[in-house]
Every structure is written in structure tokens, then in C-alpha cells.
Amino acid sequence: MLGQTGQFFVLLGLAAAAAGAVTGFGAGATRSATGWLWARRFAYLFSFSMLMANVVMVYALLTHDFSVRYVAQVGSLASPAYITFVSLWSSLEGSILFWGFILGGYVAAATWLNGEENPSTMPWAVGTWLAVATFFCFLLAGPANAFLPAPVPVPLDGPGPNPLLQNHILMVVHPPTLYLGYVGMTIPFGIGVGALFAGRLEASQLVPLRRWLLVSWGFLTVGITLGGWWAYEVLGWGGYWAWDPVENASLLPWLTATAALHAALLPHRRGALKGWTVTLVLASFLLTVLGTFMTRSGVFNSVHSFSQSDIGPTILVFLAIALVFSVVLLALRIDKLEGEGAVTSPVSRESAFLLNNLLFVALTFTVLVGTTFPLLAEAFKGVKLSVGEPYFNRMAVPIGVAILFLMGVGPALPWGQASGERVRSQVVPPLVVGLVTAGLVVAFGFREPWSVLALGCAGFAGAVTLREMFAPVTAQARASAAAGGAGGVGGWFAVMPRALAASHRRTGGYIVHAGIIAMIVGIATSSAYSVDAELRLAKGECKPFEDYDVCFLEARFVKESHRTMSIADMRVTRGSDVDLVSPALATYPRMGTPIGSPDVRTTPGYDLYVSVLSLDPEAVAVHIFQKPLVVWIWLGCAIAGLGTTLSLVPARMMRGFVASPAVAASPVAEVAGK
Amino acid sequence: MNGKAATVGISASGKLWTLGVLAVAAGALTWLAVGDLGENLVYYWSPTEMVAQKEKALTATIRLGGLVEPGSLQPDGQTLRFRVTDGTTTVPVITSEVPPQMFREGIGVVVEGTVDASGQFTSSRMMVKHDNEYRAPEGGDQPSEAAMFGTLDEG
Numbered sequence: 088m089l090g091q092t093g094q095f096f097v098l099l100g101l102a103a104a105a106a107g108a109v110t111g112f113g114a115g116a117t118r119s120a121t122g123w124l125w126a127r128r129f130a131y132l133f134s135f136s137m138l139m140a141n142v143v144m145v146y147a148l149l150t151h152d153f154s155v156r157y158v159a160q161v162g163s164l165a166s167p168a169y170i171t172f173v174s175l176w177s178s179l180e181g182s183i184l185f186w187g188f189i190l191g192g193y194v195a196a197a198t199w200l201n202g203e204e205n206p207s208t209m210p211w212a213v214g215t216w217l218a219v220a221t222f223f224c225f226l227l228a229g230p231a232n233a234f235l236p237a238p239v240p241v242p243l244d245g246p247g248p249n250p251l252l253q254n255h256i257l258m259v260v261h262p263p264t265l266y267l268g269y270v271g272m273t274i275p276f277g278i279g280v281g282a283l284f285a286g287r288l289e290a291s292q293l294v295p296l297r298r299w300l301l302v303s304w305g306f307l308t309v310g311i312t313l314g315g316w317w318a319y320e321v322l323g324w325g326g327y328w329a330w331d332p333v334e335n336a337s338l339l340p341w342l343t344a345t346a347a348l349h350a351a352l353l354p355h356r357r358g359a360l361k362g363w364t365v366t367l368v369l370a371s372f373l374l375t376v377l378g379t380f381m382t383r384s385g386v387f388n389s390v391h392s393f394s395q396s397d398i399g400p401t402i403l404v405f406l407a408i409a410l411v412f413s414v415v416l417l418a419l420r421i422d423k424l425e426g427e428g429a430v431t432s433p434v435s436r437e438s439a440f441l442l443n444n445l446l447f448v449a450l451t452f453t454v455l456v457g458t459t460f461p462l463l464a465e466a467f468k469g470v471k472l473s474v475g476e477p478y479f480n481r482m483a484v485p486i487g488v489a490i491l492f493l494m495g496v497g498p499a500l501p502w503g504q505a506s507g508e509r510v511r512s513q514v515v516p517p518l519v520v521g522l523v524t525a526g527l528v529v530a531f532g533f534r535e536p537w538s539v540l541a542l543g544c545a546g547f548a549g550a551v552t553l554r555e556m557f558a559p560v561t562a563q564a565r566a567s568a569a570a571g572g573a574g575g576v577g578g579w580f581a582v583m584p585r586a587l588a589a590s591h592r593r594t595g596g597y598i599v600h601a602g603i604i605a606m607i608v609g610i611a612t613s614s615a616y617s618v619d620a621e622l623r624l625a626k627g628e629c630k631p632f633e634d635y636d637v638c639f640l641e642a643r644f645v646k647e648s649h650r651t652m653s654i655a656d657m658r659v660t661r662g663s664d665v666d667l668v669s670p671a672l673a674t675y676p677r678m679g680t681p682i683g684s685p686d687v688r689t690t691p692g693y694d695l696y697v698s699v700l701s702l703d704p705e706a707v708a709v710h711i712f713q714k715p716l717v718v719w720i721w722l723g724c725a726i727a728g729l730g731t732t733l734s735l736v737p738a739r740m741m742r743g744f745v746a747s748p749a750v751a752a753s754p755v756a757e758v759a760g761k
Numbered sequence: 762m763n764g765k766a767a768t769v770g771i772s773a774s775g776k777l778w779t780l781g782v783l784a785v786a787a788g789a790l791t792w793l794a795v796g797d798l799g800e801n802l803v804y805y806w807s808p809t810e811m812v813a814q815k816e817k818a819l820t821a822t823i824r825l826g827g828l829v830e831p832g833s834l835q836p837d838g839q840t841l842r843f844r845v846t847d848g849t850t851t852v853p854v855i856t857s858e859v860p861p862q863m864f865r866e867g868i869g870v871v872v873e874g875t876v877d878a879s880g881q882f883t884s885s886r887m888m889v890k891h892d893n894e895y896r897a898p899e900g901g902d903q904p905s906e907a908a909m910f911g912t913l914d915e916g
Binding site: 445449452453456457460470471472473474475476477478481482621623672681699700701702708710 | 824
């Protein structure tokens with residue numbers, strides 16, 4: 088019964104999306120107001136259908152209705168309720184269903200928020216969103232149907248979801264966050280397609296384009312980092328990123344979206360490079376579809392691939408259609424988008440943005456080559472191979488360091504023409520900070536050239552970021568002191584909240600930069616200066632590791648309802664610090680190999696990471712790591728997430744906070760618009 | 762179409778220049794990427810396939826997949842010796858890595874490393890096959906090669 092109800096909503100969603108796509112494109116072409124009204128109605132109907140289909144599935148999961156095949160596959164009477172709830176996205180069909188729900192949410196929100204603006208381009212956008220929705224509903228109705236009946240006789244209990252999902256809380260939040268990032272790219276894609284069809288891209292379109300791109304980018308950033316954090320906390324090899332194809336699949340759209348976010352400022356400020364901005368937006372969407380193919384088709388073997396599924400070819404066909412559509416549309420219409428402005432000066436912020444874009448595209452290209460090469464080799468030559476990490480590191484590190492350097496150069500330069508003197512006064516002081524940083528890390532004992540270079544660039548970019556972030560505060564403090572207000576440090580802090588809030592999008596942007604710099608510092612340091620050892624210890628035995636003394640006390644085997652924990656109790660001593668660590672292996676009945684539960688002791692300076700390789704009552708083998716500054720990767724991501732959120736706060740919500748005579752009379756607007 | 766070059770943002774000669782620089786940069790990048798790619802490939806071979814590669818196998822990084830031959834396990838201080846077989850060909854393996862928890866005779870294993878001219882394989886990384894498949898593989902007990910590579914677990 089629930090199965091049929093769910094199927095009904097999927098089919099209703101399919102019908103609404105298909106009808107809305109046709110109506111939307113029709114309304115775009117004919118400028119019919121009635122057509123536009125109906126396209127929006129179909130959009131809401133699609134969103135409603137996806138919501139209901141998901142409600143039905145969650146209800147079926149929570150009531151353990153094993154007559155629905157998906158529930159029989161992932162449900163289990165023994166699972167706690169929250170695990171049962173998140174089983175919604177623990178396997179292929181459910182994850183596509185959840186995907187549809189998120190798409191429905193985005194489409195409804197974007198139609199609601201932006202549906203009244205730009206009547207000449209929005210119908211195209213809604214049509215595009217619903218065309219994408221049609222495809223996902225088609226998947227749900229056919230190859231990835233979650234509501235099919237279970238084989239008769241209906242099972243009395245199920246196996247429960249993937250043990251990896253049950254094992255760690257990060258696995259519960261990582262997938263939906265990443266989906267929010269992936270699916271969100273559909274919205275800017277539609278706006279970009281609308282701009283191409285209508286042949287114009289103006290401020291009224293650029294604002295929603297950038298906002299939705301930023302929403303999606305923020306979720307992607309957090310989702311990717313959560314995935315890395317999960318790998319670090321669970322997989323036990325002491326790392327967070329292995330250039331696994333599926334990791335790369337999520338990085339690719341992030342790279343182009345980052346480029347697009349910067350590119351979108353150029354038409355906004357200078358009226359230039361509209362076509363290029365739209366190209367990057369379209370590419371970001373196509374890369375999310377490629378990523379969907381890589382993660383959902385089972386072509387790659389990784390923790391992300393579900394067992395053999397039939398949806399691979401279908402997604403590939405969709406990718407091909409979307410690619411051909413995008414390329415043809417760009418080829419035919421990009422000329423119409425060329426703007427009134429121009430990038431004239433080689434030494435200006437816009438030139439730095441252009442260079443940044445080229446570097447991001449180059450990085451995307453190298454990662455794409457390394458990621459798809461094994462697929463192509465197997466498809467065309469029947470050779471099974473993979474591309475080793477050194478390829479990615481050798482290509483990505485130099486480009487990444489160059490981008491980090493530009494992160495300092497760009498904001499230091501003014502828009503438009505810059506005089507040589509101005510450039511020197513803006514760039515030289517932070518450059519000195521960068522050189523001093525590099526000198527300090529060398530004095531501290533760092534020798535690996537790329538990490539010294541990266542940290543030096545981080546010092547430079549960090550100095551520029553902080554200076555630019557607080558520039559409005561300094562300007563306003565001066566103005567307020569000149570007007571007879573409190574001067575000095577006290578005055579500076581007094582005006583800070585309002586000055587930052589008055590230009591909150593700009594402030595948010597620099598907070599994001601600060602977060603990314605923190606992440607890069609963490610990545611550069613932890614990958615170059617991590618030390619590790621494999622220790623075999625008998626019960627009661629102690630061995631040294633760096634300046635620690637590591638002892639194996641005893642093994643404990645704890646049986647829980649759904650798993651068995653094999654725990655190694657160990658004592659780690661350094662000087663007078665004594666710490667008890669308990670790394671473990673979790674064995675689930677469905678999974679032959681145990682899942683690790685490394686014990687990670689985090690401090691601001693370094694992590695001590697102990698992972699069990701094998702354990703029996705009399706002996707243990709552990710892999711122990713000391714990794715510097717890892718926590719700054721997670722903190723940096725949180726900072727970047729906060730900055731993104733601040734940038735997205737609507738201006739009118741900020742206005743009440745800012746409204747005060749002192750602020751209104753300040754030169755903040757002038758500084759912010761520099 | 763008058764003034765089109767100006768609307769692109771860069772003058773016509775500047776545009777040519779830009780395109781030229783971009784083409785050179787793209788070419789250099791492709792050359793670098795493809796060159797580096799070739800040096801960093803990891804081949805997935807069964808013992809029979811690896812032996813069939815002859816000299817090519819000597820310079821390659823290899824992921825060798827097969828079963829740990831029963832009776833072949835010899836712990837030897839800090840190193841471990843065993844043989845990996847696919848039923849037709851058997852390759853001796855030596856490693857100084859600590860084997861993963863599930864490692865035992867008869868289990869499916871993938872070892873990453875290099876092989877020397879005498880046929881001795883030195884492994885720097887070991888992964889055991891495990892069963893996290895959602896649906897039972899069809900056919901007999903012998904896992905297919907694809908299923909074997911598909912269920913790697915970092916060791």
C-alpha cells in the first residue's frame with residue numbers, strides 16, 4: 088500500500104516536472120504570462136510530490152514495512168530510530184529519492200524567491216530546473232525505483248543499513264550536506280541557461296546567480312571536508328584525502344564553482360566576461376552530473392559505490408545530453424552576452440581574478456584527466472589501472488600554491504587602473520609578512536620547499552585578508568574620531584561590529600578566505616610533517632614512539648546489539664602527561680572486515696592518532712601517527728561556512744543592525760565599493 | 762559587428778595574444794599532465810596477467826589480486842612471506858607491513874608493490890577482500906576479479 092502511494096507521488100512528480108519543463112521553455116520563447124504562471128505551478132507541484140514521496144518512504148522505514156523492497160534492503164528491527172531514518176539515503180534508490188527531495192526544495196525556494204524578477208529569463212530557468220527534475224523522476228520511476236514491492240514472501244526483518252553509516256555520526260551528516268551542494272548547482276545552471284536563451288545577463292540576474300552558487304558552494308565545501316574528516320576518524324590510515332576518484336568527483340565542481348564565484352564579480356563590477364562566467368556555471372553543473380555518475384553507477388570501487396546498479400548508463404546518457412545542450416547553447420548564444428565593460432589594466436583586481444580563473448580551470452583539468460583516465464583506459468583498452476597519488480600531488484600542489492598567492496594579490500589590488508605607487512604600498516607590507524612567516528617556519532625546522540612556500544604565501548594572503556576585512560572598520564574609526572568620537576583602539580573596537588555588518592557580504596567573503604587559508608595551513612603542515620610508526624606490542628609491553636612511551640594494557644571485547652567492539656586499552660606517556668587511549672575495531676555481522684575506530688587526541692598543535700591494525704587478547708599491532716595542525720582543517724572549514732552564511736544574510740536583515748547616524752555618515756560605502 | 766572586439770573586453774591584437782598564451786599554457790599543461798600520468802599509473806593485475814606482462818611488470822607499480830595460498834604463510838621476524846595465487850599462477854610475496862586484522866590463509870587479498878626479475882613481489886600495502894556487498898554475488902564461492910577489487914579494505 089505504501090509502495091503504491093510512493094509510486095503515485097513519483098509519477099506525479101515526473102508528470103509535473105515534464106509538463107513544467109515544456110511550459111517553462113514555451114513561456115520563455117513566447118513570453119506568455121499564462122505559460123509562466125503554469126510553469127511555476129508545475130514547479131511547486133513537483134516539489135510537493137517529492138516531499139510526499141520522501142514522507143511516504145520515511146514512514147515506511149520507521150514502521151518497518153518490509154513489503155517495500157527498499158525497506159527490506161536497508162531496514163532492520165534492531166536499528167535505532169535515527170539510524171532507520173537516515174537509511175533513507177543509505178543505499179542507491181533511497182539516495183536518489185532523497186536527491187529528488189532536495190531538488191524539490193531548491194526549485195520551490197528559487198521559484199518563490201526569484202520568480203517575480205526577470206520575467207524574460209526566469210521561465211527558461213524554471214524550465215531548465217524542471218528538465219533536470221524530469222530526469223531524476225525518470226530514474227525514480229524506472230531504474231532506481233525505491234517503491235517496488237519486496238519479493239514474496241515479505242521478509243520479517245531486514246539486514247539494516249550499511250555498517251559504515253551506522254558506525255560514525257559524520258557519516259550521517261556528510262552525505263546530505265554533499266547532496267545539498269551537488270543538487271544546488273542546478274539552480275545557477277538554470278539561471279545561466281536562461282541568460283543564454285534570453286541573450287542578457289544583468290545585475291538582476293547576477294545577484295540570484297551568485298547567491299545560489301554561493302549556497303551550493305558552501306554546502307560543497309562543508310560536505311567535502313566532512314567526508315575527509317570522516318575518513319580520518321574512521322578509516323584508520325591517518326589521512327583525510329587520498330585522491331580517490333569519488334573524492335575527486337566532489338572536488339571538480341567545487342573548483343569550477345569557486346572560479347565562477349570570482350568570475351561573477353567581473354560582470355557585476357566591470358560589465359565584462361559575462362559569457363565566461365556563464366561557461367563556468369554550466370561546467371560546474373556538468374561536473375556534478377559527472378560526479379553523480381561516478382558515485383552512483385558503481386564504475387569506481389570505493390566506500391561510496393553501492394553494488395552493481397543499472398542507473399550508470401542512464402546517468403551517462405543524461406550527462407551526454409546536458410553536455411551537448413550546454414556546448415551548443417554556448418556556441419550559439421555566448422556572443423549575445425558580451426558586455427559593455429572591459430578588463431583593461433594588466434595590474435588590477437580583475438586581472439588577478441582572471442588569472443585565478445585560469446589556475447582553477449587548469450587544476451580542474453589535471454584532476455579531471457587523472458580521474459577519468461582509468462575509466463577511459465578500461466573502456467577502450469580493457470586495462471585495469473588507477474592513477475597514483477603522486478600525479479595529483481605533483482600537479483595540484485604548485486597550482487594550489489599559486490592560487491594561494493593570488494588570494495593575497497587580488498584583494499590587495501584596486502579595481503580598474505592602479506598606479507605603481509598604490510600597488511607598492513598595498514602589496515609590499517603583506518609581502519614582508521609572508522617573507523617573515525617563511526623565515527619563521529624555516530627557523531622552526533621546516534625544510535620541505537613546497538610547504539615553506541605554501542606557509543609563506545599563507546602569511547602573505549592572511550595579512551591581506553585581515554587588512555581588507557578590517558579596512559572599513561579602520562576607515563570608520565578615523566571618520567568617527569575626526570567627528571569628535573572616541574579615537575584609538577577603543578574607538579576602533581566600538582565601531583567594529585557596525586562597520587563589518589554594513590558591508591557584511593564583503594566581510595563574509597574575507598572570512599571565507601581566512602577559513603580557506605587556515606585549511607591550507609593545516610593541509611600543508613600535516614601532509615609534510617606527519618610522523619608515524621607501526622608498533623607490535625605484547626600485553627604489558629611498552630615501546631617508544633617519538634617522545635612518547637606507548638604501552639599495551641589489555642584487550643577488551645564488548646558485544647553490542649548490532650556489533651562487536653574489539654578495544655585495545657593503551658597508555659601513552661610523554662614526560663609527566665599520561666593519557667589512556669582506546670582505539671578499537673568494530674565488527675558488524677554483515678561486513679567481514681572490521682571497521683576501525685582510531686583514537687584521535689586533538690590539540691591545537693597536533694593530533695596523536697592511534698589506529699588498531701590487528702588485535703588479540705595477548706598482542707596488538709597499532710599504527711600510530713603524530714600529525715601537526717590537522718584540527719585547523721576542520722576549524723578552517725567551519726570558519727569558511729560561517730563566512731558563507733554571513734554573506735548570504737539578506738541586506739534588509741542587516742539594515743536594522745546597521746541603522747545608526749554614525750554609520751550612515753561614514754565612508755564605509757566608499758571603502759566597501761573600492 | 763563593428764566594435765565586437767572591444768566588447769569582448771580586450772582589443773583584437775590583445776585577443777590574439779591572449780589566445781596564443783592560453784594555447785601555449787594549455788599545451789604545456791597537457792604535456793605535463795600526460796607525462797606525469799604515465800609515470801604514476803598503478804596496474805591491477807592477477808598473478809597470471811602480471812607474469813604475462815614480462816619486462817613491463819618490472820617497472821610498474823602493481824596491485825596484485827588473488828588468494829593467499831593455504832600453507833604459504835611464513836612470519837619471519839619483522840617481515841612476512843606468503844604466496845598469492847589465482848589458481849593458475851602463484852607469486853611469492855614479501856612484506857614488512859603489519860597485515861590487517863582479517864588477513865589469513867585462503868582469504869582474498871590485494872597487495873600493492875613491485876616485482877623483481879626473479880618473480881619476487883615486494884608489497885608496501887596490503888588490503889584484504891571483505892564482504893560489504895549489498896547483494897550476495899551470484900555464482901559460486903570464488904569471487905570474480907571485479908568483486909575482488911571491488912571490496913578492498915585499506916590494510
